[in-house]
Amino acid sequence: MSQQRLKDRIALVTGASSGIGEATALELARQGAKVAIVARRRERLEALSRQLESLGAEPLVLVADLSDEHQAQRVVKDTEAHYGRLDILVNNAGVMYLEPVAEADLGRWRRMLELNVLGLIASTQAALAGMRARRDGHIVNVSSVAGRFANPNGGGYSATKFGVVAFSEALRREVYKDNIRVTVIEPGMVATELREHIAHAPTREMVEGWTTGMRQLQSQDVAEVIAFCVSRPAHVNINEVLMRPTDQER
Numbered sequence: 320m321s322q323q324r325l326k327d328r329i330a331l332v333t334g335a336s337s338g339i340g341e342a343t344a345l346e347l348a349r350q351g352a353k354v355a356i357v358a359r360r361r362e363r364l365e366a367l368s369r370q371l372e373s374l375g376a377e378p379l380v381l382v383a384d385l386s387d388e389h390q391a392q393r394v395v396k397d398t399e400a401h402y403g404r405l406d407i408l409v410n411n412a413g414v415m416y417l418e419p420v421a422e423a424d425l426g427r428w429r430r431m432l433e434l435n436v437l438g439l440i441a442s443t444q445a446a447l448a449g450m451r452a453r454r455d456g457h458i459v460n461v462s463s464v465a466g467r468f469a470n471p472n473g474g475g476y477s478a479t480k481f482g483v484v485a486f487s488e489a490l491r492r493e494v495y496k497d498n499i500r501v502t503v504i505e506p507g508m509v510a511t512e513l514r515e516h517i518a519h520a521p522t523r524e525m526v527e528g529w530t531t532g533m534r535q536l537q538s539q540d541v542a543e544v545i546a547f548c549v550s551r552p553a554h555v556n557i558n559e560v561l562m563r564p565t566d567q568e569r
């Protein structure tokens with residue numbers, strides 16, 4: 320039995336129907352959190368919900384397309400209405416399309432921007448009022464190593480993940496005074512369904528090449544990092560440690 324470091328904490332995990340989101344929902348539940356899960360595939364969420372139930376997580380299943388900002392805001396409000404508050408928001412839902420700029424399908428890139436960036440911003444915005452009022456909350460944004468380093472054919476995806484890093488750093492500076500913590504997670508290659516979206520065949524080979532000889536992460540590895548970050552005692556203000564406010568901001 321894991322330590323119940325998240326006992327009575329209320330979490331919402333987006334993109335929970337597979338991969339990192341599914342593993343994170345389970346790990347938060349093992350550590351005692353109550354967990355709301357959201358994605359588009361109801362059957363997958365229902366199956367996860369049964370596992371969460373058996374861990375005592377009192378799950379809430381929400382089906383939404385988070386590339387729609389209104390739906391992204393609604394799931395936060397639905398979670399707050401159901402449990403009375405939201406303590407931990409894990410913005411994990413994302414897609415990856417890798418293709419050369421010259422051949423890019425801009426409709427696909429727009430959908431990627433809408434989900435990976437705008438949806439994440441919308442759910443964050445919806446969570447702030449409640450967290451501010453209680454002076455308590457933790458927002459975890461899942462970016463990627465592609466949010467710090469860009470590779471050929473990864474321009475569209477990296478634009479979204481650099482965007483997540485930039486947004487999170489600005490957000491952290493806006494909300495640290497309200498005791499809201501912001502963490503960005505930047506995993507390397509993780510064995511999930513995400514790779515199936517690699518649109519361009521040579522890119523698939525290239526991505527395989529980048530990772531040859533590297534340890535491939537499992538979703539559970541990332542889930543444990545997220546659970547560790549959100550389970551720090553509230554008096555440890557990591558915002559102050561990671562990004563010391565300038566004198567003007569004090």
Ligand SMILES: NC(=O)c1ccc[n+]([C@@H]2O[C@H](COP(=O)([O-])OP(=O)(O)OC[C@H]3O[C@@H](n4cnc5c(N)ncnc54)[C@H](O)[C@@H]3O)[C@@H](O)[C@H]2O)c1
Pocket residue numbers: 333334335336337338339340357358359360383384385386411412413414415434461462463464505506507508509510511512513514538
């Ligand atoms: N797998 C990797 O190598 C890797 C590396 C770094 C970062 N990431 C990031 O991790 C996050 C999770 O990805 P994953 O690897 O677990 O892949 P995944 O495909 O298994 O999971 C993505 C999740 O997002 C959901 N989703 C997709 N579109 C959605 C939409 N429009 N509305 C609601 N939900 C939607 C999917 O249903 C799924 O639950 C993503 O943000 C991804 O960019 C993944």
